[in-house]
Amino acid sequence: MATVSEPAAARTLRRRGGRSQRAKEELTAYLFLSPWMIGFIVFTFGAMAFSLGVSFWETNFLNQNEYVGLENYRRLADDLLFWKALRVTVFYTALTVPFTTVVALGIALLLNQGLALSSVWRTVYYLPAVVSGVAVALIWGWVLDPTDGLVNNLLREFGVEGPRWFASENWAVPGLVLIAVWGTGTNMLLYLAGLQGIPTELKEAARIDGAGPVRAFLDVTLPLLTPTIFFNVVLNVIGSFQVFDRAYVLTGGGPNNATLTLVLYLYHRGFGEYGQFEFGYASAIAWVLFAIVLVFTLLVVRSQSRWVHYEGGLRR
Protein backbone atom coordinates (compact mmCIF):
# COMPACT_ATOMS: atom_id res chain seq x y z
CA MET A 1 0.00 0.00 0.00
CA ALA A 2 3.01 2.19 -0.02
CA THR A 3 2.85 2.69 -3.75
CA VAL A 4 0.52 5.06 -5.47
CA SER A 5 -0.73 4.52 -8.99
CA GLU A 6 -0.77 7.80 -10.84
CA PRO A 7 -3.03 8.74 -13.68
CA ALA A 8 -1.40 7.88 -17.00
CA ALA A 9 -1.67 11.48 -18.16
CA ALA A 10 0.36 12.74 -15.24
CA ARG A 11 3.01 10.16 -15.97
CA THR A 12 3.43 11.18 -19.62
CA LEU A 13 3.52 14.81 -18.61
CA ARG A 14 6.28 14.05 -16.20
CA ARG A 15 8.25 12.11 -18.78
CA ARG A 16 8.08 15.07 -21.16
CA GLY A 17 9.24 17.34 -18.36
CA GLY A 18 12.51 15.49 -18.59
CA ARG A 19 15.32 14.71 -16.30
CA SER A 20 15.78 18.10 -14.60
CA GLN A 21 12.09 18.31 -13.73
CA ARG A 22 12.30 14.89 -12.14
CA ALA A 23 15.41 15.76 -10.15
CA LYS A 24 13.77 18.95 -8.95
CA GLU A 25 10.73 17.10 -7.70
CA GLU A 26 12.92 14.58 -5.95
CA LEU A 27 14.84 17.35 -4.23
CA THR A 28 11.64 19.03 -3.08
CA ALA A 29 10.33 15.72 -1.77
CA TYR A 30 13.45 15.15 0.31
CA LEU A 31 13.21 18.71 1.56
CA PHE A 32 9.65 18.02 2.70
CA LEU A 33 10.79 14.81 4.34
CA SER A 34 13.74 16.36 6.11
CA PRO A 35 12.00 17.18 9.42
CA TRP A 36 10.83 13.59 9.73
CA MET A 37 14.23 12.23 8.66
CA ILE A 38 15.98 14.24 11.37
CA GLY A 39 13.31 13.19 13.85
CA PHE A 40 13.58 9.54 12.88
CA ILE A 41 17.37 9.52 13.10
CA VAL A 42 17.44 11.26 16.49
CA PHE A 43 14.27 10.18 18.30
CA THR A 44 13.83 6.69 16.92
CA PHE A 45 16.89 5.14 15.31
CA GLY A 46 19.55 6.93 17.33
CA ALA A 47 17.62 6.53 20.55
CA MET A 48 17.15 2.80 19.97
CA ALA A 49 20.81 2.26 19.22
CA PHE A 50 21.76 4.23 22.32
CA SER A 51 19.23 2.32 24.40
CA LEU A 52 20.71 -1.01 23.34
CA GLY A 53 24.17 0.30 24.24
CA VAL A 54 23.03 1.58 27.65
CA SER A 55 21.56 -1.82 28.48
CA PHE A 56 25.15 -3.18 28.59
CA TRP A 57 26.17 -0.61 31.19
CA GLU A 58 25.54 -0.06 34.82
CA THR A 59 24.95 3.67 34.89
CA ASN A 60 23.08 6.50 36.54
CA PHE A 61 24.54 8.90 33.92
CA LEU A 62 26.37 10.71 36.71
CA ASN A 63 29.08 9.21 38.86
CA GLN A 64 28.52 5.56 38.08
CA ASN A 65 29.37 4.34 34.58
CA GLU A 66 30.57 0.80 34.22
CA TYR A 67 30.47 -1.51 31.23
CA VAL A 68 28.97 -4.80 32.41
CA GLY A 69 28.22 -6.60 29.13
CA LEU A 70 25.23 -8.91 29.46
CA GLU A 71 25.17 -8.67 33.25
CA ASN A 72 21.92 -6.63 33.32
CA TYR A 73 20.16 -9.34 31.33
CA ARG A 74 21.60 -12.05 33.57
CA ARG A 75 20.40 -10.11 36.62
CA LEU A 76 16.90 -10.00 35.14
CA ALA A 77 16.77 -13.78 35.01
CA ASP A 78 17.31 -13.93 38.80
CA ASP A 79 15.18 -10.90 39.62
CA LEU A 80 12.06 -12.09 41.44
CA LEU A 81 10.37 -8.70 41.04
CA PHE A 82 10.91 -8.84 37.27
CA TRP A 83 9.28 -12.29 37.10
CA LYS A 84 6.46 -11.01 39.25
CA ALA A 85 5.98 -8.03 36.90
CA LEU A 86 6.02 -10.35 33.90
CA ARG A 87 3.40 -12.63 35.50
CA VAL A 88 1.21 -9.65 36.41
CA THR A 89 1.44 -8.23 32.87
CA VAL A 90 0.74 -11.55 31.16
CA PHE A 91 -2.19 -12.20 33.50
CA TYR A 92 -3.58 -8.72 32.81
CA THR A 93 -3.18 -9.19 29.05
CA ALA A 94 -4.67 -12.69 29.10
CA LEU A 95 -7.81 -11.34 30.78
CA THR A 96 -8.06 -7.99 29.00
CA VAL A 97 -7.78 -9.16 25.40
CA PRO A 98 -10.66 -11.70 25.42
CA PHE A 99 -12.95 -9.62 27.65
CA THR A 100 -12.54 -6.40 25.65
CA THR A 101 -12.99 -8.35 22.42
CA VAL A 102 -16.26 -9.95 23.51
CA VAL A 103 -17.72 -6.78 25.07
CA ALA A 104 -16.68 -4.48 22.19
CA LEU A 105 -18.00 -6.93 19.60
CA GLY A 106 -21.24 -7.40 21.54
CA ILE A 107 -21.88 -3.66 21.71
CA ALA A 108 -21.01 -3.20 18.05
CA LEU A 109 -23.50 -5.95 17.10
CA LEU A 110 -26.18 -4.24 19.18
CA LEU A 111 -25.47 -0.85 17.65
CA ASN A 112 -25.55 -2.34 14.17
CA GLN A 113 -29.22 -3.34 14.47
CA GLY A 114 -30.43 0.00 13.15
CA LEU A 115 -31.94 1.13 16.46
CA ALA A 116 -33.24 4.68 16.89
CA LEU A 117 -30.84 7.24 18.39
CA SER A 118 -27.87 5.13 17.28
CA SER A 119 -25.43 8.05 17.40
CA VAL A 120 -26.43 8.76 21.02
CA TRP A 121 -25.74 5.16 22.08
CA ARG A 122 -22.51 5.13 20.14
CA THR A 123 -21.34 8.28 21.92
CA VAL A 124 -22.18 6.92 25.37
CA TYR A 125 -20.27 3.68 24.76
CA TYR A 126 -17.34 5.49 23.18
CA LEU A 127 -16.99 8.30 25.74
CA PRO A 128 -14.74 6.49 28.27
CA ALA A 129 -12.14 6.14 25.52
CA VAL A 130 -11.46 9.91 25.31
CA VAL A 131 -10.93 10.37 29.05
CA SER A 132 -7.34 10.60 30.32
CA GLY A 133 -5.86 7.52 31.96
CA VAL A 134 -5.36 9.44 35.20
CA ALA A 135 -8.98 10.63 35.36
CA VAL A 136 -10.18 7.10 34.57
CA ALA A 137 -8.03 5.76 37.40
CA LEU A 138 -9.40 8.30 39.88
CA ILE A 139 -13.02 7.65 38.91
CA TRP A 140 -12.58 3.89 39.19
CA GLY A 141 -10.65 4.11 42.41
CA TRP A 142 -13.81 5.56 43.89
CA VAL A 143 -16.26 3.32 41.98
CA LEU A 144 -14.38 0.25 43.25
CA ASP A 145 -13.75 1.57 46.76
CA PRO A 146 -14.05 -1.56 48.95
CA THR A 147 -16.38 -0.12 51.60
CA ASP A 148 -18.28 2.78 50.00
CA GLY A 149 -17.75 2.42 46.25
CA LEU A 150 -20.56 2.21 43.72
CA VAL A 151 -19.97 -1.42 42.76
CA ASN A 152 -19.76 -2.83 46.26
CA ASN A 153 -22.75 -0.74 47.33
CA LEU A 154 -24.77 -2.27 44.48
CA LEU A 155 -23.57 -5.75 45.35
CA ARG A 156 -24.63 -5.14 48.95
CA GLU A 157 -28.18 -4.50 47.68
CA PHE A 158 -28.16 -8.13 46.60
CA GLY A 159 -26.69 -9.29 49.88
CA VAL A 160 -23.22 -9.87 48.41
CA GLU A 161 -20.15 -8.49 50.08
CA GLY A 162 -17.96 -7.39 47.17
CA PRO A 163 -14.22 -8.02 46.89
CA ARG A 164 -11.71 -5.50 48.21
CA TRP A 165 -10.55 -4.67 44.65
CA PHE A 166 -7.40 -2.58 44.69
CA ALA A 167 -6.77 -3.38 48.34
CA SER A 168 -6.71 -7.08 47.58
CA GLU A 169 -3.87 -9.01 45.94
CA ASN A 170 -6.29 -11.28 44.09
CA TRP A 171 -8.76 -8.66 42.88
CA ALA A 172 -6.48 -5.76 41.93
CA VAL A 173 -5.67 -7.03 38.43
CA PRO A 174 -9.31 -7.98 37.68
CA GLY A 175 -10.12 -4.40 38.76
CA LEU A 176 -7.68 -3.06 36.16
CA VAL A 177 -9.23 -5.38 33.57
CA LEU A 178 -12.69 -4.00 34.37
CA ILE A 179 -11.39 -0.50 33.66
CA ALA A 180 -9.91 -1.66 30.35
CA VAL A 181 -13.23 -3.20 29.33
CA TRP A 182 -15.04 0.03 30.18
CA GLY A 183 -12.60 1.97 27.96
CA THR A 184 -12.99 -0.30 24.94
CA GLY A 185 -14.74 2.35 22.81
CA THR A 186 -12.18 2.40 20.02
CA ASN A 187 -12.42 -1.37 19.56
CA MET A 188 -16.18 -1.05 19.46
CA LEU A 189 -15.98 1.58 16.69
CA LEU A 190 -13.65 -0.59 14.64
CA TYR A 191 -16.03 -3.56 14.94
CA LEU A 192 -18.89 -1.30 13.95
CA ALA A 193 -16.92 -0.24 10.88
CA GLY A 194 -16.23 -3.90 10.10
CA LEU A 195 -19.89 -4.84 10.48
CA GLN A 196 -21.01 -2.01 8.22
CA GLY A 197 -18.60 -3.25 5.58
CA ILE A 198 -20.32 -6.65 5.35
CA PRO A 199 -22.51 -6.74 2.23
CA THR A 200 -26.20 -7.02 3.12
CA GLU A 201 -26.71 -9.43 0.20
CA LEU A 202 -24.70 -12.08 2.00
CA LYS A 203 -26.87 -11.90 5.10
CA GLU A 204 -30.01 -11.86 2.94
CA ALA A 205 -28.76 -14.90 1.09
CA ALA A 206 -28.18 -16.74 4.37
CA ARG A 207 -31.70 -15.84 5.49
CA ILE A 208 -33.20 -17.07 2.22
CA ASP A 209 -31.28 -20.30 2.66
CA GLY A 210 -33.17 -20.73 5.91
CA ALA A 211 -30.46 -19.72 8.37
CA GLY A 212 -31.69 -18.23 11.64
CA PRO A 213 -30.03 -15.14 13.12
CA VAL A 214 -27.58 -17.20 15.21
CA ARG A 215 -26.65 -19.41 12.28
CA ALA A 216 -26.26 -16.37 9.99
CA PHE A 217 -24.05 -14.71 12.57
CA LEU A 218 -21.80 -17.75 12.99
CA ASP A 219 -21.59 -18.63 9.29
CA VAL A 220 -21.57 -15.21 7.62
CA THR A 221 -20.95 -12.27 9.96
CA LEU A 222 -18.29 -13.76 12.22
CA PRO A 223 -16.03 -15.14 9.47
CA LEU A 224 -16.20 -11.86 7.56
CA LEU A 225 -15.35 -9.98 10.74
CA THR A 226 -12.25 -12.04 11.58
CA PRO A 227 -9.83 -9.55 9.91
CA THR A 228 -11.18 -6.80 12.21
CA ILE A 229 -10.99 -9.09 15.24
CA PHE A 230 -7.43 -9.96 14.30
CA PHE A 231 -6.49 -6.29 13.97
CA ASN A 232 -8.02 -5.42 17.34
CA VAL A 233 -6.41 -8.38 19.09
CA VAL A 234 -2.97 -7.36 17.81
CA LEU A 235 -3.45 -3.77 19.00
CA ASN A 236 -4.86 -4.92 22.35
CA VAL A 237 -1.98 -7.30 22.99
CA ILE A 238 0.52 -4.52 22.28
CA GLY A 239 -1.43 -2.00 24.38
CA SER A 240 -2.04 -4.34 27.32
CA PHE A 241 1.63 -5.20 27.65
CA GLN A 242 2.36 -1.49 28.03
CA VAL A 243 -0.27 -0.66 30.67
CA PHE A 244 1.06 2.01 33.01
CA ASP A 245 -1.08 5.08 33.91
CA ARG A 246 -3.79 3.24 35.85
CA ALA A 247 -1.48 1.05 37.84
CA TYR A 248 0.76 4.01 38.68
CA VAL A 249 -2.12 6.20 39.90
CA LEU A 250 -4.34 3.58 41.53
CA THR A 251 -1.96 1.25 43.27
CA GLY A 252 1.62 2.26 42.54
CA GLY A 253 2.11 -1.46 41.86
CA GLY A 254 0.64 -2.74 45.11
CA PRO A 255 -0.72 -4.34 47.15
CA ASN A 256 2.38 -6.48 47.61
CA ASN A 257 3.32 -5.91 43.93
CA ALA A 258 0.06 -7.49 42.75
CA THR A 259 -0.26 -4.78 40.04
CA LEU A 260 3.43 -4.25 39.32
CA THR A 261 3.26 -4.15 35.51
CA LEU A 262 6.40 -4.34 33.38
CA VAL A 263 6.36 -0.66 32.39
CA LEU A 264 5.73 0.34 36.01
CA TYR A 265 8.70 -1.78 37.07
CA LEU A 266 10.84 -0.22 34.34
CA TYR A 267 9.81 3.23 35.55
CA HIS A 268 10.54 2.36 39.18
CA ARG A 269 14.01 1.04 38.29
CA GLY A 270 14.88 3.84 35.92
CA PHE A 271 13.49 6.79 37.80
CA GLY A 272 14.47 6.22 41.35
CA GLU A 273 11.64 4.45 43.14
CA TYR A 274 14.11 1.93 44.56
CA GLY A 275 16.51 4.63 45.67
CA GLN A 276 18.74 4.89 42.60
CA PHE A 277 18.58 5.67 38.91
CA GLU A 278 19.37 2.37 37.25
CA PHE A 279 19.28 3.46 33.63
CA GLY A 280 21.18 0.45 32.31
CA TYR A 281 18.96 -2.05 34.07
CA ALA A 282 15.80 -0.18 33.04
CA SER A 283 16.98 -0.20 29.41
CA ALA A 284 17.49 -3.96 29.62
CA ILE A 285 13.91 -4.29 30.91
CA ALA A 286 12.71 -2.16 27.98
CA TRP A 287 14.40 -4.45 25.45
CA VAL A 288 13.07 -7.59 27.08
CA LEU A 289 9.59 -6.03 27.08
CA PHE A 290 10.03 -5.15 23.41
CA ALA A 291 11.09 -8.72 22.63
CA ILE A 292 8.14 -10.18 24.56
CA VAL A 293 5.62 -7.93 22.83
CA LEU A 294 7.16 -8.82 19.49
CA VAL A 295 6.95 -12.57 20.21
CA PHE A 296 3.31 -12.38 21.35
CA THR A 297 2.38 -10.20 18.38
CA LEU A 298 4.08 -12.63 16.00
CA LEU A 299 2.24 -15.53 17.66
CA VAL A 300 -1.07 -13.80 16.96
CA VAL A 301 0.04 -12.98 13.41
CA ARG A 302 1.16 -16.59 12.81
CA SER A 303 -2.16 -17.90 14.13
CA GLN A 304 -4.17 -15.93 11.61
CA SER A 305 -4.08 -18.59 8.89
CA ARG A 306 -6.11 -20.80 11.26
CA TRP A 307 -8.93 -18.41 11.97
CA VAL A 308 -8.77 -15.20 9.97
CA HIS A 309 -10.84 -15.30 6.83
CA TYR A 310 -9.83 -12.91 4.07
CA GLU A 311 -12.32 -12.56 1.30
CA GLY A 312 -11.15 -14.00 -2.00
CA GLY A 313 -8.82 -16.31 -0.11
CA LEU A 314 -6.23 -13.56 0.23
CA ARG A 315 -3.74 -14.40 2.94
CA ARG A 316 -1.41 -11.75 4.22
Place this chain on the structure above:
Amino acid sequence: MSAETGPSHATSAVGPLVLSKSRRRARFLSPGRLLLYALVIAGAVVFALPFLWMVSTSIKPENKVFAYPPEWVPTEFTLVGFREPWENLPFLVNTVLITALNLVGYLGSCSLVAFAFARMRFRGRGPLFILVLSTMMLPGQVTLIPLYRLWSELGLVNTIGPLTIPAFFAGEYTGAFTVFLLRQYMMTLPFDLDDAAAIFLFTGKWNEFLQPLIYLQTQDRFTVPLGLAQLNTRFSLQYNQTMAQTLISLVPVLLVFFLVQHRYVQGIVISGVKG
Protein backbone atom coordinates in the same frame (compact mmCIF):
# COMPACT_ATOMS: atom_id res chain seq x y z
CA MET B 1 -21.44 9.98 4.77
CA SER B 2 -21.89 11.87 8.01
CA ALA B 3 -21.54 10.10 11.32
CA GLU B 4 -25.21 10.71 12.03
CA THR B 5 -26.16 8.29 9.30
CA GLY B 6 -27.09 5.23 11.25
CA PRO B 7 -26.32 1.72 10.10
CA SER B 8 -29.84 1.22 8.79
CA HIS B 9 -29.37 4.12 6.39
CA ALA B 10 -25.92 2.94 5.45
CA THR B 11 -27.47 -0.19 4.00
CA SER B 12 -29.86 1.87 1.90
CA ALA B 13 -27.27 2.11 -0.84
CA VAL B 14 -27.78 -1.59 -1.45
CA GLY B 15 -31.29 -1.22 -2.75
CA PRO B 16 -34.83 -0.04 -2.10
CA LEU B 17 -35.87 -3.51 -0.94
CA VAL B 18 -33.58 -3.36 2.07
CA LEU B 19 -34.57 0.20 2.86
CA SER B 20 -38.29 -0.50 2.94
CA LYS B 21 -37.66 -3.54 5.03
CA SER B 22 -35.76 -1.64 7.70
CA ARG B 23 -38.47 1.04 7.72
CA ARG B 24 -41.16 -1.53 8.24
CA ARG B 25 -39.18 -3.02 11.07
CA ALA B 26 -38.80 0.35 12.76
CA ARG B 27 -42.54 0.98 12.74
CA PHE B 28 -43.66 -2.23 14.40
CA LEU B 29 -41.72 -2.94 17.55
CA SER B 30 -41.53 -6.69 17.79
CA PRO B 31 -40.66 -8.33 21.12
CA GLY B 32 -37.19 -9.05 19.78
CA ARG B 33 -36.76 -5.40 18.89
CA LEU B 34 -37.86 -4.32 22.38
CA LEU B 35 -35.33 -6.71 23.87
CA LEU B 36 -32.60 -5.08 21.77
CA TYR B 37 -33.62 -1.66 23.05
CA ALA B 38 -33.64 -2.92 26.62
CA LEU B 39 -30.13 -4.31 26.11
CA VAL B 40 -28.69 -1.20 24.51
CA ILE B 41 -30.18 1.05 27.21
CA ALA B 42 -29.05 -1.19 30.06
CA GLY B 43 -25.54 -1.30 28.62
CA ALA B 44 -25.47 2.47 28.15
CA VAL B 45 -26.53 2.97 31.78
CA VAL B 46 -23.74 0.66 32.96
CA PHE B 47 -21.21 2.57 30.85
CA ALA B 48 -22.47 5.95 32.06
CA LEU B 49 -22.74 5.04 35.76
CA PRO B 50 -19.11 5.76 36.69
CA PHE B 51 -19.46 9.26 35.17
CA LEU B 52 -22.74 9.88 37.00
CA TRP B 53 -21.21 8.58 40.24
CA MET B 54 -18.37 11.07 39.77
CA VAL B 55 -20.76 13.98 39.18
CA SER B 56 -22.97 12.99 42.10
CA THR B 57 -20.01 12.68 44.49
CA SER B 58 -18.44 15.94 43.34
CA ILE B 59 -21.33 18.02 44.68
CA LYS B 60 -21.81 16.21 47.99
CA PRO B 61 -20.74 17.60 51.33
CA GLU B 62 -18.13 15.54 53.15
CA ASN B 63 -20.60 13.86 55.52
CA LYS B 64 -22.82 12.59 52.67
CA VAL B 65 -20.08 11.07 50.51
CA PHE B 66 -20.03 7.80 52.42
CA ALA B 67 -23.75 7.65 53.19
CA TYR B 68 -25.43 4.29 52.72
CA PRO B 69 -27.58 3.81 50.78
CA PRO B 70 -25.89 6.35 48.51
CA GLU B 71 -27.89 9.38 47.43
CA TRP B 72 -27.62 9.74 43.66
CA VAL B 73 -29.16 13.17 43.80
CA PRO B 74 -27.81 14.62 47.04
CA THR B 75 -30.33 16.25 49.39
CA GLU B 76 -27.68 18.74 50.43
CA PHE B 77 -25.10 19.86 47.97
CA THR B 78 -21.96 21.95 47.99
CA LEU B 79 -19.50 23.30 45.45
CA VAL B 80 -16.61 23.23 47.88
CA GLY B 81 -14.72 20.72 45.74
CA PHE B 82 -14.77 23.11 42.79
CA ARG B 83 -13.00 25.88 44.65
CA GLU B 84 -9.57 24.42 43.96
CA PRO B 85 -9.44 25.02 40.19
CA TRP B 86 -8.08 28.51 40.68
CA GLU B 87 -5.10 27.02 42.46
CA ASN B 88 -4.79 24.47 39.70
CA LEU B 89 -5.01 27.01 36.90
CA PRO B 90 -1.27 26.74 36.10
CA PHE B 91 -1.77 23.04 35.30
CA LEU B 92 -4.38 24.03 32.77
CA VAL B 93 -2.20 26.77 31.27
CA ASN B 94 0.75 24.37 30.94
CA THR B 95 -1.40 21.71 29.33
CA VAL B 96 -2.94 24.16 26.86
CA LEU B 97 0.53 25.41 25.91
CA ILE B 98 1.99 21.92 25.45
CA THR B 99 -1.04 20.68 23.53
CA ALA B 100 -1.14 23.75 21.27
CA LEU B 101 2.58 23.52 20.42
CA ASN B 102 2.14 19.82 19.66
CA LEU B 103 -0.77 20.52 17.35
CA VAL B 104 1.16 23.20 15.47
CA GLY B 105 4.35 21.15 15.35
CA TYR B 106 2.85 17.82 14.35
CA LEU B 107 0.35 19.20 11.85
CA GLY B 108 3.08 21.33 10.23
CA SER B 109 5.81 18.74 10.00
CA CYS B 110 3.52 15.79 9.31
CA SER B 111 1.65 17.62 6.54
CA LEU B 112 4.92 18.18 4.66
CA VAL B 113 5.95 14.56 5.08
CA ALA B 114 2.51 13.21 4.23
CA PHE B 115 2.34 15.44 1.13
CA ALA B 116 5.66 14.10 -0.12
CA PHE B 117 4.50 10.50 0.40
CA ALA B 118 1.07 11.09 -1.13
CA ARG B 119 1.82 13.29 -4.13
CA MET B 120 5.51 13.25 -5.04
CA ARG B 121 7.75 10.75 -6.75
CA PHE B 122 11.19 10.10 -5.38
CA ARG B 123 13.55 7.22 -4.97
CA GLY B 124 13.03 5.19 -1.81
CA ARG B 125 9.45 6.27 -1.28
CA GLY B 126 8.18 2.75 -0.59
CA PRO B 127 10.88 1.71 1.90
CA LEU B 128 10.77 5.08 3.67
CA PHE B 129 7.02 4.82 4.13
CA ILE B 130 7.43 1.36 5.58
CA LEU B 131 9.93 2.92 8.00
CA VAL B 132 7.23 5.39 9.07
CA LEU B 133 4.77 2.55 9.61
CA SER B 134 7.24 0.49 11.62
CA THR B 135 7.80 3.46 13.95
CA MET B 136 4.11 3.08 14.82
CA MET B 137 4.77 -0.45 16.08
CA LEU B 138 7.67 0.40 18.38
CA PRO B 139 6.93 0.51 22.08
CA GLY B 140 7.88 3.96 23.43
CA GLN B 141 9.61 2.50 26.48
CA VAL B 142 12.69 1.52 24.50
CA THR B 143 13.53 5.13 23.70
CA LEU B 144 12.49 6.50 27.10
CA ILE B 145 15.90 6.50 28.76
CA PRO B 146 18.10 7.62 25.84
CA LEU B 147 15.77 10.54 25.23
CA TYR B 148 15.81 11.42 28.91
CA ARG B 149 19.61 11.47 28.66
CA LEU B 150 19.45 13.63 25.53
CA TRP B 151 17.13 16.20 27.09
CA SER B 152 19.03 16.34 30.35
CA GLU B 153 22.29 16.91 28.41
CA LEU B 154 20.56 19.80 26.68
CA GLY B 155 19.44 21.14 30.06
CA LEU B 156 15.78 20.86 29.09
CA VAL B 157 14.49 18.63 31.88
CA ASN B 158 11.66 20.32 33.77
CA THR B 159 10.82 22.44 30.73
CA ILE B 160 8.20 21.84 28.07
CA GLY B 161 11.01 21.22 25.55
CA PRO B 162 11.07 17.40 25.67
CA LEU B 163 7.28 17.34 25.41
CA THR B 164 7.00 19.68 22.42
CA ILE B 165 10.21 19.70 20.32
CA PRO B 166 9.72 16.17 18.88
CA ALA B 167 6.44 17.41 17.39
CA PHE B 168 8.29 19.70 14.98
CA PHE B 169 10.23 16.71 13.62
CA ALA B 170 7.21 14.42 13.17
CA GLY B 171 8.79 12.42 15.95
CA GLU B 172 7.88 9.22 17.78
CA TYR B 173 4.70 7.18 17.53
CA THR B 174 2.44 10.21 17.31
CA GLY B 175 4.35 11.62 14.34
CA ALA B 176 4.25 8.35 12.44
CA PHE B 177 0.54 7.89 13.07
CA THR B 178 -0.26 11.45 12.03
CA VAL B 179 1.77 11.11 8.82
CA PHE B 180 -0.14 7.92 8.08
CA LEU B 181 -3.55 9.55 8.64
CA LEU B 182 -2.69 12.67 6.64
CA ARG B 183 -1.23 10.67 3.77
CA GLN B 184 -4.41 8.62 3.50
CA TYR B 185 -6.34 11.88 3.52
CA MET B 186 -4.21 13.46 0.81
CA MET B 187 -4.55 10.43 -1.41
CA THR B 188 -7.99 11.90 -2.17
CA LEU B 189 -10.02 9.72 0.10
CA PRO B 190 -13.21 11.72 0.55
CA PHE B 191 -13.12 11.62 4.34
CA ASP B 192 -12.27 14.14 7.01
CA LEU B 193 -9.14 12.39 8.16
CA ASP B 194 -7.36 15.70 8.68
CA ASP B 195 -9.84 16.51 11.44
CA ALA B 196 -9.40 13.06 12.90
CA ALA B 197 -5.64 13.63 12.95
CA ALA B 198 -6.05 16.95 14.77
CA ILE B 199 -8.38 15.46 17.39
CA PHE B 200 -6.18 12.41 17.81
CA LEU B 201 -3.28 14.79 18.52
CA PHE B 202 -5.33 16.94 20.85
CA THR B 203 -6.74 14.18 23.06
CA GLY B 204 -3.48 12.22 23.01
CA LYS B 205 -1.34 15.13 24.13
CA TRP B 206 -3.90 16.52 26.56
CA ASN B 207 -4.16 13.16 28.33
CA GLU B 208 -0.49 12.16 28.17
CA PHE B 209 0.96 11.03 31.46
CA LEU B 210 4.22 9.05 31.41
CA GLN B 211 6.29 11.61 29.46
CA PRO B 212 5.27 14.66 31.57
CA LEU B 213 5.76 12.52 34.68
CA ILE B 214 9.36 11.97 33.72
CA TYR B 215 10.24 15.44 32.51
CA LEU B 216 8.22 17.86 34.63
CA GLN B 217 9.51 17.94 38.16
CA THR B 218 8.26 21.09 39.88
CA GLN B 219 4.64 21.81 40.61
CA ASP B 220 4.57 25.05 38.58
CA ARG B 221 5.35 23.07 35.40
CA PHE B 222 2.78 20.30 35.94
CA THR B 223 0.12 19.39 33.40
CA VAL B 224 -3.50 18.56 34.28
CA PRO B 225 -2.97 14.76 34.45
CA LEU B 226 0.07 15.25 36.70
CA GLY B 227 -1.86 17.59 38.97
CA LEU B 228 -4.73 15.12 39.10
CA ALA B 229 -2.50 12.18 39.94
CA GLN B 230 -1.11 14.22 42.79
CA LEU B 231 -4.63 14.92 44.08
CA ASN B 232 -5.02 11.26 44.72
CA THR B 233 -2.43 11.44 47.47
CA ARG B 234 -3.36 14.92 48.68
CA PHE B 235 -7.05 14.26 49.33
CA SER B 236 -6.62 10.55 49.84
CA LEU B 237 -10.17 9.99 51.05
CA GLN B 238 -11.87 13.30 50.26
CA TYR B 239 -13.67 11.86 47.30
CA ASN B 240 -15.89 14.88 46.75
CA GLN B 241 -12.80 17.04 46.14
CA THR B 242 -11.09 14.45 43.95
CA MET B 243 -14.22 13.86 41.86
CA ALA B 244 -14.83 17.61 41.45
CA GLN B 245 -11.28 18.10 40.19
CA THR B 246 -11.52 15.07 37.91
CA LEU B 247 -14.76 16.41 36.51
CA ILE B 248 -13.16 19.78 35.77
CA SER B 249 -10.21 18.09 34.09
CA LEU B 250 -12.59 16.30 31.72
CA VAL B 251 -14.40 19.42 30.55
CA PRO B 252 -11.97 20.57 27.81
CA VAL B 253 -11.60 17.13 26.24
CA LEU B 254 -15.33 16.40 26.40
CA LEU B 255 -16.10 19.82 24.95
CA VAL B 256 -13.80 19.28 21.97
CA PHE B 257 -15.05 15.72 21.60
CA PHE B 258 -18.71 16.76 21.45
CA LEU B 259 -17.97 19.59 19.01
CA VAL B 260 -16.23 17.37 16.50
CA GLN B 261 -17.24 13.83 17.44
CA HIS B 262 -18.89 13.14 14.08
CA ARG B 263 -15.70 13.67 12.16
CA TYR B 264 -13.49 12.06 14.78
CA VAL B 265 -15.53 8.90 15.08
CA GLN B 266 -15.81 8.70 11.31
CA GLY B 267 -12.06 9.21 10.98
CA ILE B 268 -11.31 6.25 13.21
CA VAL B 269 -13.89 4.13 11.48
CA ILE B 270 -12.55 4.93 8.02
CA SER B 271 -8.85 4.72 8.73
CA GLY B 272 -9.41 1.52 10.64
CA VAL B 273 -6.54 2.40 12.94
CA LYS B 274 -6.67 2.86 16.66
CA GLY B 275 -6.24 6.45 17.81
